[in-house]
Amino acid sequence: MIKRYLIKGAWMFFLVTSLNAVAQEVPSPKSHFGFSIGDNYQLANYTQTEAYFKKLAASSKRVRLVDIGKTEEGKSQYMLIITSPENQQNLAKYKSISQKLARAEALTEQEAKDLAQQGKAVVWIDGGLHANETVGAHQLIQTAYNLASRTDAETTRILDDVIVLMTHANPDGQELQSNWYMREKTPEKRSLAGLPVLYQKYAGHDNNRDFFMLNLKETQNMGRQLFVEWNPQIMYNHHQSGPAGTVVAGPPFRDPHNYVFDPIILTSLDAVGAAMHNRLNVEDKPGYTQRNGSVFSTWYNGGLRTTTYFHNMIGLLTEIVGSPTPMEIPLVPSRLLPNSDSPNPVLPQKWFFKNAIDYSVSMNYAVLNYAQRYHDELLFNMYKMGKNSIERGSKDTWSFSPKKIEAINAAAKKDKSDNAGGRRSMDPKFLDEVMKDPANRDARGYIIPANQPDFTTAIRFLNALIRTGVVVQKANAAFTVEGKQYPAGSYIVKTDQAFRPHILDMFEPQDHPNDFKYEGGPPVAPYDAAGWTLAYLMNVKFDRVLNAFDGPFQKMPLGELLKETPQTLPSASGFALSAQANESYLAVNELLKAKVEVLRNPVDGSFYVPASAAAKAALNKAEHNFGMKVTAAASKPKGAVKVKPSRIALWDTYGGSMPSGWMRYIMEQYHYDITVVYPPDIDAGKLKDNYDVLIMVGGSVPALANEGGGRGFNPPTVDNIPDEFKGRVGRMTAEKSVPQLKAFLENGGNIVTIGSATNLANHLGLPVKNALLTADGKRLPNDKYYVPGSVLSVKTDAKLAANWGLDENTDVYFDNSPVFKITENDGKIKPLAWFATDKPLRSGWAWGQANLKDGVAAFEADYGKGKLFAFGPEITFRAQTHGTFKWLFNQLYK
Template sequence: MRKPLAVGLLTYCVISFSGFAQKIDAEYDSKIKEYTTDSRFLPASLLQVADHPSIPSPLKHFGEVIGAPGVMHNTTEIYGYYQLLAEKSPMIQIKQVETSEEGRPIYMVIICNDDSMEKLDTYKGYLSQLADPRTTNPEEAEAILQSAKPVYYLNGGMHSTEMGSPEMLMELAYRLVTSEDKTIKQIRENVIVLINPVSEPDGRDKLVDWYYRYTKARTEWEDGFPRSAPYWGKYVFHDNNRDGLQVSQAITKGIFSIFFDWHPTVMLDLHESVPLLYISTGTGPYNEQVDPVTIGEWQVMANHDITTLAAQGMPGAFTWAFYDGWWPGYGIWVANNHNSNGRFYETFGNAGANTYMRDLSTQKYAGDPATTREWYRPDPPTERVYWSARNNVNYMQAGVIASLTYAAQNGEQLLRNFYQKGANSIRKGKEDSPKAFVIPAKQNDPAMAAYLVNQLRAQKIEVHQADSGEYVVLLDQPYRNLAVSLLTEQKYPKEAKFPPYDDIAWTLGYLYGVDVQQKDSIGYELASLKKIETEVAYKGEVTGQGNSFFINYAAQNTVLPALFWIKEQDKNAEIRVLKSEFAVGQDTLDAGSMVIRGLSASKAKELAEKFGLDLLRGSESPESDQTHLVQLPKIAIYHTWFNTQDEGWSRYTFEQRGIPYTSIDKDDLKAGSLKSKFDVILVPRARGDAADFIHGIDSRFGPMPYTKTDQFPSHGLPDSSPDMTGGPGFLGIENLKQFVEAGGVVITLDNSTVMVAETGITRDLESYTASGLFHPGSVVTVKSKKSDSPVLYGFPETFSIFRGNGPLYQVDLAKRDMMLLQYGTKPLKDEEPYTGKIMGMASLEPQKDEKAETGKEPPYVRSGMVRNEQTIIGQGSIFNVPVGKGRIIAFTFDPLHRFLNHHDAPLVWNTLINWNNLGD
């Protein structure tokens, strides 16, 4: 199967264009050739590896070359090699920038020539000056451009199953500090290279252990065996590249730390999924707030890299037909959002170091087969390729060297573009509308308004505060475009030819439940505005007199954790929820508000400040039938072993909010006695069908332990199992049903509603197919069907939530009172009142629709795009389904989506607060 390599030709080509005399490591070259399966997969530029007298190559250090069959390195080995290089060469430094959730270091490696290394702070300062054209005028910028060097940031190991980049980057680093090849010397002299060798170290170590524990022994790619450990990071799986707006995980904090310290001119994120090398530009539609200069750079650099690989005879490189360029929350988009250039590669990885026969015949991108010749893919691969880890290293490294070469040869232009994009942003802030955003001081949840300010500042967007308390975002600033993107509605084009790559709406005011106002003029004396320089926090106040403390509830995110805190401070404190409006002095409290007794004045003050809640003191006492007692539940969060992505976000959200829980899995369901241990079981979204929820990972692969051992020390976190296969089975499903029947509450989010609706736990929910509905992640309008339901406490009759593509369910008309919330504002057809004649009865005058006469209904789509929205309007978004003595609260969207839609989360918190008072 393997074609012999044209060794003589390759050697001749290297010597002819290199033009230097350097001792070559013949053994290293020989092994590269041996492990590459086809001569066309090995460019001449990757041979002639230096045999340096004092700096050890990967072969000398590890005993094998990078890309050797059956060899993968963990973070200790990878970091150890970089540390050795830094000891041996003055052209490389390594420094820690962050610590992972499980305590592993995240490092940044710096590579450049001696001159650059001696003046790193000077070059870093140049980029900082170019980043803000308000403080660096064009003449000053022009002088800087004559001395500055571009900084090129390479990000590796983000997605842990994409295992090639942490390997390749070690060889690249060795090449950059040892090679005397003309191209490498030019990179070293003209560019400062930053490398994040393993941006997700927790996942890297889990997957290296997984490889040696399980997949190294596999011989067929399509054998159905899981290629990944169940977890990567402590909380986040593949979504670790969807955290760029939240900045919640250590991986993102590390990337942001590097970016804002250095302002790299170009960032390249190294991924693996597409044959043989995809170089990002995307099909569009592009994010409207990305500067056209950046979009032009995407095209120029992608075509440069493809051309360079084509010149070396490498097939299968392409651009355009994968991804779109819309969502701004990828890790590498910190560059595109801040006037730099963020791009990515997708090479073809095998989730390890095995060599497999790979079938490309069914793969399509932008509607075209992966193996056809197109304008964007001038040299396609064959329908089958015999693919090795070394092939992957070759493609990735050749592409990176091509891109670094472009930066080395066009550094001044890239830096000039960087400065110009900041100037463009400031000009638009002055000339275009809006001129500013205002976040009023009065908010339903003022703590979330403070959170929004902090999130904007995490993106280096400047925020000021007026004397009257409101926050003001003036738009004549370098990151004006990002501020506009985050604070305005997204209008994704319905006519887009290809489906979006990810969510298409992210308007933070909607997602956080914060009122944000656009202003076409600045109604402040600028000198009176104070720039915010530190984290802000809303500190609640206690007002009034009396022995009781009241919280006027408006679905504030901090109320539930505050209640747990109260019980920690004094277990005898009594908390009651108002079932209807109640007057306290001059204030009228809404249903869902709380009265707290037995709390000292000092603790009340501490609570108000700690949780950002205003408390009202009063002597009024509602009647007992006007309230119900809060008995805080024992909560379990269930996770499957076949899909942990969203369960991790739920755990993270609970921990950030300070809500205690117990993590459970299939074995806990099978063990039974659930009601004796828990009151509420939350089932976060998990992608799968009913069979997946029942049977889990195919038992033919069992037993499959995920346990910490001396040989595999990274496994067993954040949960362990002696055997991941098998699922809870019918016994576990029956035990879950018994839990509900005995009075427990099960909350299902989005697709996990499958677990209760299609396994027999309830037969009231029926699957509903909305014909032609296409509903990518967007902010949409919902309306209360039962506004007195405790699940909806604190929310108005009509509001917005975030929803993506997911299954829908319905109930019969006779059971429609189970529907708490609907999509859109119009009723279903079978709920519309009959206005025609009725035989046997006198004709009645049709009733007028007063609402239709007094104002327009809000649009269904508030931010984003939905096709055929009429098929979902009126359908249920939350159901309250009685099962025995208990309840199923079934969501057909995810209110805990990626720690983003905080406005929706209180629908879950309401369920937990009122778990034992959810219906008759």
Template sequence: MRFTAKLTLLLLLLTAPVVLVGQRGIPSPDSVFGFRPGADYKLATYDQAVDYFKKVAAATKFVKVLEAGKTSQGRTEYFALVSSPDNLSKIDRYREIARRLAHPQGLSESDARQLARDGKAFVHIDGGLHSTEVAGGQHVPQLLYDLVSRANDADVKPILDNVVLMLWPTINPDGQQMVAEWYMQNVGTPYELSGLPRLYQEYVGHDNNRDAYMLNMVESRVLEHTWRQWEPQIIYVHHQSGPFPTRIWLPPFSEPVGTDAPYLISREVNMIGMAIAKGLEERGQVGATHMGTAFDAWYPGYVDYAPNFKNIAAFWTETALFQYATPHEYTISDFPQNMRDLRPQSLYSSPWPPGWWRLRDAVDYMETASLAVLEYAAKYKESLLFDRYKAGRDQIALGAKKAPYAYVIPQQQRDPVAAVELLRRLAFGGVRVSQITSAVTIANDTFPAGTWIVPTDQEFAAMAREVLDVQKYPDLRQYPGGPPERPYDAAGWSLPLQMGVRVISVAAPLGEEVRGTLKLVGSMPEMKVRPTAYEPAIDNDAAPFDSAPGLGFNSDPGAAAIVPPPGRITGSGPILLLDPAQNNAFRAMNRAWRQYQQGATVQMVGARYAIAGLTENAQNDLVTSLALQAERTASVSVASGSSRTLKKPRIGLFEPWSTSMDAGWTRWTLEQYGFSPVSIRPEDF
């Protein structure tokens, strides 16, 4: 007995230091930041969060930090893979499985079920993109620490064994850095709660969550590029704008929801929302609510909803916010009159009583929500993976039996480049585009070789339907016979109408004659890929004819292969005539003024622009690089009064100090087409 006791004591002495060193080896957030995440009057910047991620990755085999791309301001955007060391050592195989299930062509149900058993659930969680909603970016370091430092705990180990977490400090790095620095420099001053006097994402600010299908912003393209490489089954984006006095809003969404959203994935989102609510109640965190009238899911422009149309359970939550990291005490008199009785409701079963609300409270709620999502993914891992396959397979089957069976986009357009702009965005997001190799007749119209076709018997067809069809917003009333309910966001967005592109919906199945002429633009998705960061800045503009500068959409082979008809000049003479229906005509004029200002002049002649003073080589360069359809002429002869000389415009853009997304979008549009607006501030008047 004494020998056994001594041996046991010796083993404890030998093993205890190892455990303690292992625990001490993971730096806590407060040891790096100098304060606990969520502390009153403290915000960690993006740079601090990245520094913390790297320190944790250096201290453990449970974390691997990867580059996702660059932001508008040139910062490197990172995310971490968090999982067991064994999973991370086999990450290429698990990513291959996720990609194969996302693209189900030729995959039998039995093989898909086996892959679902063999694979791991990929879950994207981030610190948000609306940077004044500060708790998201503060909860992520705490979540990382609690997962890794408790890796062997009974409630954490199943997560790390069954899930690969793609954890992002934020999906708006520039904004987190700017907002945190602004707040910290103003804490304790009369300006503590003042707003940042510039948009917290370049050009668009809060509208960074309205860019999911247009992908105009580089940050949106970084996300889409990463998701198409990894194909996660869940995407969860944190927000802070819960309907007062509730503490956190969760799915199910309000009405209405997207017409084309895959049914199975919508059910998955609803289940996850309820799982989060249950997790909060188990931890005594009251005040969760669902549905309501605020957060509907009609509009596919949200980066945290659009992935549903690609068979990913994507959603957001809205945790309560006062302002920044400043605490606030609420009394019952602050509550709406109809909420003061604190009466439980069917979707608000544990009303929050008035009291103090701190940033740390929001951080704790968010961490519970994130952990509940991870627990759900670990528990239902096989179901999540198989449902990704089944939802894609269902979309393929739907496209074979229900109109529209395809969309036809002719190359001959009012503005040929506009059609290319539309299709390159679809292709970058994973929708496959084909071209016909010889003339065919579809629905009594004959289309020449080169015409683009988007068949709907493909796994991401719901996204194509959602943006190419005309929306019909449902007639929702506040009460029977009463006024209509106000839509939460955009009610219509049909891209053919917005972009002036002729798109024909095909109401009958494509015949064998047509299918025999289809040639895929680009290639089918490869299952084995080497993930790369999206690097927007390159030496030359990869596609100078489109509105995405630098690399633009060309990181995707399918998008890169969609190009407009070559620029063409007819006629002869020193004057170049351009139709303003072509958006690139404005680029051409600005380049003529800027690059050839020693003699280039522009006139409005009738309904066309006439650019004179360019050499033949300069004319050819403009037309070729911008894919313009132009005419040369020796002279312009017009009736008196129908011609006028245009000078390079001086554009002043009013920008209030309170920030304006309208001004930001206007600036972006003008700059993409070569204009240089000057900011006009209130004090300039």
């Protein structure tokens, strides 16, 4: 007995000393960086962080370092996989379980429960997406160290039952922002303000608006891990800053939520949010607010957090107060009285970086502790949500929406019987009248025909779906569905799959509720967009199929991008490229760079290319695996005009403009050569000597005193600006900049203005005015007219060269955008697009949309020897609006 006791004691001693040794072997942040995470006035850059992550992986068997891809600036983007050493030996098994349960295919409920018992919960924690929100990247470092080194019971339990994916969301940004802050030798003088460039090469802050499109390399890298590889049950996205008078805003979030979600998403947010909130309260960390305590909702798709909801993941967001420079929690009296949103208010106080790190680590542990305790439920619930989606997509399903509720009320109001409106409970027949109408059923699937005008853009759209884990099928032969014939090579997206919510959200219109603070009061602004239906924005032609259907369909490999087989160029004396296909413009740019002659048909804007070896080489180079269509042309079109490349300038500003950054991205994708110019370059004059076209995006042109909006960027005053950036400092002004723009137009230059930049028309004295005014000339108030980011339909004149390739009815992204009324016209102003109906809304929310009828959305105007093009809608918005790219492309040739 004594011998057994001694052996047991020796074993315990060995175990404790081994665990201590592990803890000692893992390098602390201070030993690596030279300071503790959370120290005032101290930031780590990405080079240092990457080196530390490598040390953690080398020193701890709990940590595996995975390079998930390159960033836009060529850095390696790393994800740390942290779990117990035993789990590290079986990662492939646990990843497979997570994938199977997320897909919910060919599994019985019992099989799913068995897998859930065998599996480990997978939790994603990221940081650094918005690089000026420095808490995010640094809490990632501290949490990784804690998980790699701590030997307490809670950490051990977590590591046994949870696989933690700790992902750096923006390496380039951390490097830029931290180096900028630390450049000042005197700590008290350090500032995050005034970074000369966007902290993501193209998108800046908009990198958190790219997760259904997945344009950017960083978002593609993360999207693959989230939606194809690991399918975590919980993902936690760290941000800042919390609302004034609080410390942190977190889940659960305010309404409205998107109606395509499984209800388990909403109740899960309540549960995990409660765990986070409760832990802070137990640890005497006040200041957490939720629901209506902040602006964050679950309506929008496209954010790193929000896109996960459409994939049956519990997406968490916190916005916390914090900075390496000490700050204050301000006094906000309305925040001091406890309520259900903020039951534990925080008092005004000095707030240090370490406070924010401590709160963030506590919330990380709250999430991980919840995942550990309920790991089997989380795994099974993800299966259940996926299974629910498959079942809904496999039968006749009717989804509710605000418009359908309105239709039920309208049906009752129209009915004159005693059953209508005279009782507190409405007759169920009115529900049946709307919700059993076959036309109101959800689609069983969508067919994207191969013979549509811009099939190359349809491929780009499908690849966006594939990157988010959607299963796509391809027709190997011609087929017929519901009496309509489709060619081989068409694509099919069925809704009987786990990620059905995302599929519906990409194909169907969003129906945002009329959301007002109170009846008759001002609207409550959506957190981001109200409507974004990607198939509409990209002008993808598709058919909704309401009944079960099948055909000669082959499932494409999961997560593998479509690559259309390049077509053999036809044998002919010339080639034709349609103006309806965006890829044609890419091909034209390659042809022009190869010095190949390109002509344009004055009837429809199509391009004609005489056959030659150089032409064939350039066309093959431009193919890009998207299936670009090149047809034989027997002869040169009558009246064809030679196309020449323009010298293109794009406005930008010190610190970087997001609309300008997205424009740079588009120009690179479609192979346009551009020069970026800044306000001092414009003010210097002689623009026509160097450029033929100037692109002015929203925020560039100052507004007239009586025309709100479009104030332009006002860069902060920054000390010690590096010499290479001094030439960028300044802003556009009516006094200095506008005269140079006038001179550019008068000398034959063309200017393309988008969004608020269309203010230039007012500066030029053109006979156009705001179409959205009251009878006494004032702007319509928000309670009468309000259209946050939504998709609207406009009518176009296809005969005009500026409109070549666009549909007669074109969908545009509209965000309280300028709408014009032409007050007089001598033929020098031509409307390019206008609102032909009093109901132009296609997707989103448009309160008072009848006010738009007959308003001009876009126009061109002769000015001197040049032209001004004014596009009120955001025709290049976040590089998502492929359907309106041609409005830009058509103006970029001579």
